[in-house]
Amino acid sequence: MQRTLISKTLNKVGQEVVIEGWVNTRRDHGKIIFIDLRDRTGLLQVVFLSLEEAKNLRSEWVVEITGLVKERPEKLVNPKIATGKIEIEAKSLKILAKAEELPFDTGVENLNVSLPVLLDFRSLSLRHPKNRAVFKVQETVISSFREILTKLGFTEIQVPTIVPNITEGGSQVFKIKYFENEAFLGQSPQLYKQIMVGVFERVFTLAHAYRAEPSVTTRHMTEYLGLDAEMGFIRDFDEIMETVEILLRGIFKAMAEECSEELEMFSAVLPSLSDKIPRLKMREAQQVIFERTGRDNRNEPDLEPEDEREICRYVLEKFKSELVFITHYPTEKRPFYTYPDPKDPDYTCSFDLLGRGLEWITGGQRINDYQTLVDNVRKWGNKPEDFAIYLQAFKYGMPPEGGFCLGAERITMQILGLENIRQASLFPRDMERIDIRLSRPEK
Numbered sequence: 001m002q003r004t005l006i007s008k009t010l011n012k013v014g015q016e017v018v019i020e021g022w023v024n025t026r027r028d029h030g031k032i033i034f035i036d037l038r039d040r041t042g043l044l045q046v047v048f049l050s051l052e053e054a055k056n057l058r059s060e061w062v063v064e065i066t067g068l069v070k071e072r073p074e075k076l077v078n079p080k081i082a083t084g085k086i087e088i089e090a091k092s093l094k095i096l097a098k099a100e101e102l103p104f105d106t107g108v109e110n111l112n113v114s115l116p117v118l119l120d121f122r123s124l125s126l127r128h129p130k131n132r133a134v135f136k137v138q139e140t141v142i143s144s145f146r147e148i149l150t151k152l153g154f155t156e157i158q159v160p161t162i163v164p165n166i167t168e169g170g171s172q173v174f175k176i177k178y179f180e181n182e183a184f185l186g187q188s189p190q191l192y193k194q195i196m197v198g199v200f201e202r203v204f205t206l207a208h209a210y211r212a213e214p215s216v217t218t219r220h221m222t223e224y225l226g227l228d229a230e231m232g233f234i235r236d237f238d239e240i241m242e243t244v245e246i247l248l249r250g251i252f253k254a255m256a257e258e259c260s261e262e263l264e265m266f267s268a269v270l271p272s273l274s275d276k277i278p279r280l281k282m283r284e285a286q287q288v289i290f291e292r293t294g295r296d297n298r299n300e301p302d303l304e305p306e307d308e309r310e311i312c313r314y315v316l317e318k319f320k321s322e323l324v325f326i327t328h329y330p331t332e333k334r335p336f337y338t339y340p341d342p343k344d345p346d347y348t349c350s351f352d353l354l355g356r357g358l359e360w361i362t363g364g365q366r367i368n369d370y371q372t373l374v375d376n377v378r379k380w381g382n383k384p385e386d387f388a389i390y391l392q393a394f395k396y397g398m399p400p401e402g403g404f405c406l407g408a409e410r411i412t413m414q415i416l417g418l419e420n421i422r423q424a425s426l427f428p429r430d431m432e433r434i435d436i437r438l439s440r441p442e443k
Helices: 006-011 052-056 115-120 129-151 190-200 237-258 260-265 282-293 305-319 370-379 384-395 408-416
Strands: 016-029 032-039 042-048 062-071 086-097 175-178 181-185 202-210 223-232 279-281 323-327 344-348 350-355 358-366 401-407
Touching (some): 006 086, 052 086, 129 202, 129 223, 129 237, 129 408, 190 202, 190 223, 190 401, 223 408, 237 323, 237 350, 237 358, 237 401, 279 282, 305 350, 401 408
Antiparallel strands (some): 016 032, 032 042, 062 086, 202 223, 223 401, 323 350, 350 358
16 A cells, blocks of 8 residues: 555545654553654644554654544544544554654754754754744745746856855955865855856856854854846846845745745744835935934944844834835945946945845846956956956946845745744854854864
């Protein structure tokens, strides 16, 4: 007899089936033993009336059970699970694998252990329903990102993560020995997706990016997954923000349709949006913050974390929106390829989209003039020959273009209200962990 998935047993009342999965919980009631069996599709109660071997079952044992699908008595229906109206009366039991004693109880609604413990036992903690729910939400973000952009005429590309130069500038990069030469782990796929605009006009990619930031915060990781897009023949950078808005509304729609149970587990509500996501120039935002709080960061080149939280509070109060575009960041603080505002070249046609007090997306228009890019490479302290392949694309003609990137982990964290971005990464990397915790050097 072939295996039946738990979700398919609802239509098999009165039939004998074979089910396989993990023992989620076990309950003894005198001579009767109950277990909740878990597979990839859900939970199902199994009743053992006479099988002696069932007395040995423990959480996370992997089993195969042959039994009769029966309707539960009306008073024993469990409305909390999809299969709550039925159960399996076991006829035979086969142990496929045993599990050692667990470091914590996986059968509870919430795993009340610290984040380091959850990560130390990652292969086990990921099995918990709430942790699985995090990555169902993330999978929906990624799949809808792909689907929406494909419908908008974008082509998916794959780019390398070993790169010959530093994309964003600065020292926060991982150098690696590449045979007898020096190379880097990519900070972003930026240069490659720009090159590919010259091939497909509109492209997107899912790319792992690496930042050697020597700090441990709740909102940053050493390795993250960027959902990147780039588009050519744009009118201006407003068109990029319009595309971002279409994308986000589509992602939220998909999550509402596909992730209602997962959102409910976290008491999560999708972000409130006005008819159009508000836009504020960075200096305007800093002025608002000064007037509201008295905190004067009006000459700073970027928004401080508390500034981001405050401007989000303001936008929610004034526009009833939990998202806001902050535009026109200073030219000197943006990468060399960022397009300066023709009306005020000290500021750029760039933006960050903030949501619930944190940056979700960054993007903007890029410089498409070859000589300007060559000059900027030098101005930013680099050598044009180190960017030869990139500059080559512009030397032979590139349309007005721009793009954006959103972090898969960060958007998942913000939607679900997670306390730490590591909870939104299957196997997080930071300066203290590569799967296992790293010993910190003594100072």
